[in-house]
Amino acid sequence: DQQVKQNSPSLSVQEGRISILNCDYTNSMFDYFLWYKKYPAEGPTFLISISSIKDKNEDGRFTVFLNKSAKHLSLHIVPSQPGDSAVYFCAAGSGYALNFGKGTSLLVTP
């Protein structure tokens, strides 16, 4: 049973606009959340994280929002750039286990 879900397999956004990637989780015990970016033939690269004691964390063009009551996580990329085109994985967990979503493929078009 999947505990972390990314319901949109793909997203297409114009360069300069906002990209919003969504993630839902089912386990209320999760206390740490991360986003990873993955290019083809490479391993996932860490982007940004957030602890359950916060509801927002910002790093440059990337902002992660956490809504604990809705068990929902989102990643905002502003402004989107063509180099942001990749697969984005949401991850959540506690203890020793980090659970990943299936990923959302983002395409940023010029």
Next chain:
Amino acid sequence: ETGVTQTPRHLVMGMTNKKSLKCEQHLGHNAMYWYKQSAKKPLELMFVYNFKEQTENNSVPSRFSPECPNSSHLFLHLHTLQPEDSALYLCASSHAGTVSGNTIYFGEGSWLTVV
């Protein structure tokens, strides 16, 4: 360069072969992981090692055998694999083996094809 190096990057092996995947981390971390990524599935945790001790085995078949001789090196020994074991195997490391406040850094992966 992620600080986590995996070799080989690509491996083709027969079902009766024995081979090993190697991982080395240069980040001074104490925890190392093996993850598996199959097509159209999320990343699956296989094993966690914390200070060379295995702290998690996520119901992985015994045809996969991990070895962690020290905090910087991790191996995955493979024997009598099945074609459905073909996948991308990712090594990762972090400061500690627990999730909270702890970022996991991945290697570039080893693509395994079992024929």
